[in-house]
Amino acid sequence: MAPWALLNPGVLVRTGHTVLTWGITLVLFLHDTGEPDTARPQTHAIPPLRQWEEQGELLLPLTFLLLVLGSLLLYLAVSLMDPGYVNIQPQPQEEAKEEQTAMVPPAIPLRRCGYCMVLQPLRARHCRECRRCVRRYDHHCPWMENCVGERNHRLFVAYLALQLLVLLWGLYLAWSGLRFFQPWGLWLRSSGLLFATFLLLSLFSMAASLLLASHLYLVASNTTTWEFISSHRIAYLRQHPGNPFDRGLTRNLAHFFCGWPSGSWETLWAGEEEEESSGQAA
Numbered sequence: 311m312a313p314w315a316l317l318n319p320g321v322l323v324r325t326g327h328t329v330l331t332w333g334i335t336l337v338l339f340l341h342d343t344g345e346p347d348t349a350r351p352q353t354h355a356i357p358p359l360r361q362w363e364e365q366g367e368l369l370l371p372l373t374f375l376l377l378v379l380g381s382l383l384l385y386l387a388v389s390l391m392d393p394g395y396v397n398i399q400p401q402p403q404e405e406a407k408e409e410q411t412a413m414v415p416p417a418i419p420l421r422r423c424g425y426c427m428v429l430q431p432l433r434a435r436h437c438r439e440c441r442r443c444v445r446r447y448d449h450h451c452p453w454m455e456n457c458v459g460e461r462n463h464r465l466f467v468a469y470l471a472l473q474l475l476v477l478l479w480g481l482y483l484a485w486s487g488l489r490f491f492q493p494w495g496l497w498l499r500s501s502g503l504l505f506a507t508f509l510l511l512s513l514f515s516m517a518a519s520l521l522l523a524s525h526l527y528l529v530a531s532n533t534t535t536w537e538f539i540s541s542h543r544i545a546y547l548r549q550h551p552g553n554p555f556d557r558g559l560t561r562n563l564a565h566f567f568c569g570w571p572s573g574s575w576e577t578l579w580a581g582e583e584e585e586e587s588s589g590q591a592a
């Protein structure tokens with residue numbers, strides 16, 4: 311393999327994310343004015359993380375580092391895992407299932423993908439970037455360089471939550487490490503890097519808050535981003551009044567985070583779930 315093959319967008323984005331995350335963490339840990347102690351104002355001369363470390367209190371800096379590491383691992387997991395691709399080569403059992411699906415519910419508007427020619431399950435969509443059909447497609451995330459779909463959406467939400475926690479903590483650390491004094495030239499040299507980190511963290515915190523809030527809202531109502539923005543273009547939503555997949559807040563959250571109650575989207579769409587469960591009980 312040619313070395314430049316490693317320079318694909320996915321590898322660059324992931325390396326960029328990792329370098330940025332550790333860069334910010336390092337600034338928050340090691341930032342120091344470099345001035346002699348006498349020149350420093352006595353309050354907040356160095357960020358609390360370093361102060362705690364110097365005072366021998368290792369629990370907080372260690373917790374912070376573990377959170378950073380956790381968010382990084384979640385990022386890599388979401389970014390590298392299979393988001394729920396629909397099999398292009400149907401397995402023998404799947405062929406039978408496909409026949410069944412094609413026969414049983416005539417009302418369900420299943421469609422064949424025009425790119426990979428597979429029969430798309432309900433809520434699946436073809437992603438042009440990934441060149442595959444993805445089950446319960448949510449969106450293609452350029453920051454992850456991967457689709458967010460049935461298999462990694464839960465981890466994506468967990469990543470957003472953990473990342474927001476790290477960002478807010480980092481924001482607090484950067485703010486408490488900042489000190490404002492004249493002259494500006496000296497201030498810029500001593501606190502410029504920390505201030506730039508503070509601005510960057512503010513920007514990322516706002517983006518992460520908005521994303522997390524919108525995803526929690528969508529999860530609570532069992533809708534995907536794609537369905538939310540394009541409901542008028544989606545046949546299975548146009549044919550059904552309201553949101554056919556909404557089972558109420560508790561069941562939506564339980565299904566999203568724990569996979570319970572189970573059941574296919576097709577049965578839910580056709581409104582057969584209640585009859586099925588009452589049939590089983592009887």
Ligand SMILES: [Zn+2]
Nearest residue numbers: 423426436443
């Ligand atoms: Zn496709």
Ligand SMILES: [Zn+2]
Nearest residue numbers: 437440450457
């Ligand atoms: Zn994609």
